[in-house]
Amino acid sequence: xxxxxxxxxxxxxxxxxxxxxxxxxxxxxxxxxxxxxxxxxxxxxxxxxxxxxxxxxxxxxxxxxxxxxxxxxxxxxxxxxxxxxxxxxxxxxxxxxxxxxxxxxxxxxxxxxxxxxxxxxxxxxxxxxxxxxxxxxxxxxxxxxxxxxxxxxxxxxxxxxxxxxxxxxxxxxxxxxxxxxxxxxxxxxxxxxxxxxxxxxxxxxxxxxxxxxxxxxxxxxxxxxxxxxxxxxxxxxxxxxxxxxxxxxxxxxxxxxxxxxxxxxxxxxxxxxxxxxxxxxxxxxxxxxxxxxxxxxxxxxxxxxxxxxxxxxxxxxxxxxxxxxxxxxxxxxxxxxxxx
Amino acid sequence: xxxxxxxxxxxxxxxxxxxxxxxxxxxxxxxxxxxxxxxxxxxxxxxxxxxxxxxxxxxxxxxxxxxxxxxxxxxxxxxxxxxxxxxxxxxxxxxxxxxxxxxxxxxxxxxxxxxxxxxxxxxxxxxxxxxxxxxxxxxxxxxxxxxxxxxxxxxxxxxxxxxxxxxxxxxxxxxxxxxxxxxxxxxxxxxxxxxxxxxxxxxxxxxxxxxxxxxxxxxxxxxxxxxxxxxxxxxxxxxxxxxxxxxxxxxxxxxxxxxxxxxxxxxxxxxxxxxxxx
Numbered sequence: 001x002x003x004x005x006x007x008x009x010x011x012x013x014x015x016x017x018x019x020x021x022x023x024x025x026x027x028x029x030x031x032x033x034x035x036x037x038x039x040x041x042x043x044x045x046x047x048x049x050x051x052x053x054x055x056x057x058x059x060x061x062x063x064x065x066x067x068x069x070x071x072x073x074x075x076x077x078x079x080x081x082x083x084x085x086x087x088x089x090x091x092x093x094x095x096x097x098x099x100x101x102x103x104x105x106x107x108x109x110x111x112x113x114x115x116x117x118x119x120x121x122x123x124x125x126x127x128x129x130x131x132x133x134x135x136x137x138x139x140x141x142x143x144x145x146x147x148x149x150x151x152x153x154x155x156x157x158x159x160x161x162x163x164x165x166x167x168x169x170x171x172x173x174x175x176x177x178x179x180x181x182x183x184x185x186x187x188x189x190x191x192x193x194x195x196x197x198x199x200x201x202x203x204x205x206x207x208x209x210x211x212x213x214x215x216x217x218x219x220x221x222x223x224x225x226x227x228x229x230x231x232x233x234x235x236x237x238x239x240x241x242x243x244x245x246x247x248x249x250x251x252x253x254x255x256x257x258x259x260x261x262x263x264x265x266x267x268x269x270x271x272x273x274x275x276x277x278x279x280x281x282x283x284x285x286x287x288x289x290x291x292x293x294x295x296x297x298x299x300x301x302x303x304x305x306x307x308x309x310x311x312x313x314x315x316x317x318x319x320x321x322x323x324x325x326x327x328x329x330x331x332x333x334x335x336x337x338x339x340x
Numbered sequence: 341x342x343x344x345x346x347x348x349x350x351x352x353x354x355x356x357x358x359x360x361x362x363x364x365x366x367x368x369x370x371x372x373x374x375x376x377x378x379x380x381x382x383x384x385x386x387x388x389x390x391x392x393x394x395x396x397x398x399x400x401x402x403x404x405x406x407x408x409x410x411x412x413x414x415x416x417x418x419x420x421x422x423x424x425x426x427x428x429x430x431x432x433x434x435x436x437x438x439x440x441x442x443x444x445x446x447x448x449x450x451x452x453x454x455x456x457x458x459x460x461x462x463x464x465x466x467x468x469x470x471x472x473x474x475x476x477x478x479x480x481x482x483x484x485x486x487x488x489x490x491x492x493x494x495x496x497x498x499x500x501x502x503x504x505x506x507x508x509x510x511x512x513x514x515x516x517x518x519x520x521x522x523x524x525x526x527x528x529x530x531x532x533x534x535x536x537x538x539x540x541x542x543x544x545x546x547x548x549x550x551x552x553x554x555x556x557x558x559x560x561x562x563x564x565x566x567x568x569x570x571x572x573x574x575x576x577x578x579x580x581x582x583x584x585x586x587x588x589x590x591x592x593x594x595x596x597x598x599x600x601x602x603x604x605x606x607x608x609x610x611x612x613x614x615x616x617x618x
Contacts, residue, residue: 017614072615075447079611097353097449105447112444114363116370121363128359129450157370 005089007181007213008051008074013083014237015044015069043069045237046083051215053180056207058228058245059217060321066237067217068107071183074215075105087181101130104179106170108186113158119169120154123176130177137176144172148202164195168202175206184216188223200226221321233321241324252324253315256294258287260301261309274300283308356450357458364462372470375463379423379471383478385544386419390482404550410576411547412485417575418544420475422568424468425507427460429453430531433518438525443615453515453606460511489575498584502571505591510567512598519602522609543569563598566591 019039023031044066051057059067072078074085076092076099085092090099106112113122127137145151148168153161158169167187174182184203188196204227207214218224224231224245231248233241241248258275260266261284268280274297275289289297294312301307368375390412397408406414433456436442445452479486491499517534520527539545540555542564548556559565570587573579579587 069615072443077443077446077615078613095446100447100449103447105444107444110440110444114367116367117363121366125356125359125363129356129448131353131356 005086006050007053007055007088008049008215009084009086010050010070010074011048011084013044013047013070013073013085014042014081015073015078016081017041017043042237044073044080047234047237047239049232049239049242051213053213054211055230056203056214056216056228058224058231059215059234060221060224060231061234062325065234067234068185069237070234071105071185071215071217075103075183076100077105101177102179103181103183104174104177105183106174106185106187108167108189111158111166111170113166113169113173115159116157118155119158119161119173122158122169122173123154126173126176132177136178140176140178141172144175147205148172164191164199167191167195167199171199171202178210179212181213182215184214184218186217186219188218188220196220196223203227233324235325249315249320252320254291255288255315256291257313257315258289258294258298258301259311259313260285260287260305260307263306263308266305270304357454360450360455361458361462361465364459365466366462368463368466372466375467376470376474379467379474382423382426383419383471383474385539386415386422387478389545390415404547406547406550409485409487412482413487414547414572414576416478416482416486417572418568419478421503421506421572421575422544423471423475424464425503425510425568425571427457427464427507427511427514429456429460429511429514430517430520431528432456432460433515434521434527434531437518437521440615442613446610446613446615453518453602456518457511457515460514461507487576489577491575491577492581494581495574495577495584498581498588499571499574501588502574502584502591505588505595506567506571508595509563509591509598512595512602513563513567516598516602516605519605519609522605522613538564538567541565542567543572563594566594 017040019041020036023029023037043064047066047070059070061067069078073080074087074092076087076095079093088099088102090096092099113119114125123137123141126132127134132140145154148171150165150168150172153165154169154172158166161169171187187203188199191199200223203214203216206212207227216223216227228245230243231241231245232239255276257278264283266280266283266285268277268285271277271280271285271287275287275293278286278288280286287297298310298312301310393408393411393415396403397411401407403411433442433453436445436456442452445455513534517527517531520530524530540551541559541562543559548559548565548569551559566587570579570591574584574587
């Protein structure tokens with residue numbers, strides 16, 4: 001691999017899955033037993049992109065869009081139906097040990113550490129699996145456990161740890177060999193808001209310190225918004241946007257929010273005269289206003305209402321992306337992970 | 341061994357597999373009660389057969405060249421050696437494939453079927469050690485019927501080799517069966533069928549000499565008898581030394597053949613693997 005070649009190259013990557021379809025009910029079961037029906041689903045459909053060394057790229061898209069399948073192809077777990085890819089100069093699905101020692105994949109819903117043993121036992125096993133020299137292993141272990149603040153937890157059986165603690169241990173286990181490319185597939189899934197934030201801080205800090213190339217998929221828009229400069233948005237297996245996340249937000253954020261806190265009750269009818277009412281609850285109201293009308297609307301509100309406080313907010317990335325998918329008739333998860 | 345197994349990338353590449361077996365042994369200790377129960381499940385058929393034959397020998401002194409002591413010793417040794425040599429990689433692989441645990445393993449620098457065989461080795465060894473009191477108790481209970489084997493040093497060496505290769509054969513069969521789960525997600529029925537047939541063809545149910553000729557012909561073409569049955573017959577002194585080493589060569593041929601088969605089915609299976617769930 002030359003120094004100028006991107007770390008990750010995907011060219012027209014396609015993966016088709018064959019699924020067995022069963023008709024409903026007992027009769028359907030019998031029919032399916034005699035004659036099986038199969039359907040083909042294109043999970044990844046001609047995906048192409050390049051990722052340079054040290055980039056932290058966010059993959060976004062609704063459930064079933066093809067994010068995880070793309071990650072599985074790039075990490076060599078799956079063979080593609082067609083197309084090509086090179087990661088660190090290797091064809092991933094050849095699964096060469098020299099390649100596998102340089103990458104790591106963390107799947108938020110798939111534990112890789114041993115459930116009944118302390119995480120430390122799994123870490124020591126990883127040392128042997130990845131052939132990590134002992135001094136490097138000890139140094140990285142100390143760095144990672146202190147960065148994650150889990151020094152005391154690695155000696156307890158994994159099953160006794162909380163979900164957040166387990167995920168921290170998973171991340172440590174996957175980083176001990178010092179991978180050059182890390183695939184993070186929903187690492188914060190199921191975690192509470194505080195732990196999600198800590199995990200984000202850890203990923204950001206680790207990325208800055210080591211310059212590792214990272215692809216992150218997450219259900220939580222905040223993960224992507226805070227960590228990734230570049231976003232790749234996938235829908236129905238195809239890339240619908242690949243570029244700067246801020247640029248995307250600016251291009252699609254045609255509105256701003258104005259939040260007001262009044263000394264008295266705010267009438268929804270009055271608010272409607274100024275813009276689209278997002279929320280109107282007693283003395284508080286939130287309005288969605290076109291960017292170019294914000295100064296006039298703010299002045300009008302201050303003139304006509306007994307305002308105690310007023311805030312003008314940018315549209316969040318989540319709203320922009322959700323708007324993008326709503327236009328396409330799709331749904332995207334919310335900030336906290338529930339489907340919208 | 342197969343190309344994939346043999347292709348250790350650097351000196352010390354096999355250390356990861358030894359480490360896997362050791363971690364698995366620790367894991368088995370966490371489930372020691374379960375390990376003992378599984379050992380009993382494997383051993384109970386031998387004890388039942390001893391009780392059945394004791395009833396049969398009330399009216400006969402010798403059946404097909406076996407007297408009661410031969411038969412009791414045969415079943416006790418079969419139970420103990422099966423406990424030491426039988427692993428069940430197929431059930432672990434089936435569970436890990438169904439549960440999606442295989443998915444991230446495919447991105448690790450390991451040959452997964454070999455790692456699973458080592459994992460099972462850790463379990464089997466722990467299970468065997470935990471079962472030693474049970475074996476001692478049974479040997480004491482049936483001591484009056486036990487025939488103590490008298491083997492030459494060459495036969496003892498042959499016995500050790502036969503046990504090692506028998507272990508490899510049984511582990512490889514388990515891994516090959518486990519690969520079926522890459523095609524058929526629920527394949528435990530196939531495993532049960534295989535091992536049920538294996539009960540007959542491996543001599544666990546009856547010494548093979550007592551089977552009808554047709555079944556003996558089938559058994560001679562299958563790998564089962566080179567698992568537990570061959571080492572047991574060696575230990576009972578029923579195989580001459582030259583026969584032991586011929587048998588070891590046949591076992592070696594099975595190990596090579598099964599390794600090749602495993603490499604092929606694994607490559608094909610993972611090529612079409614869909615990594616279900618998440």
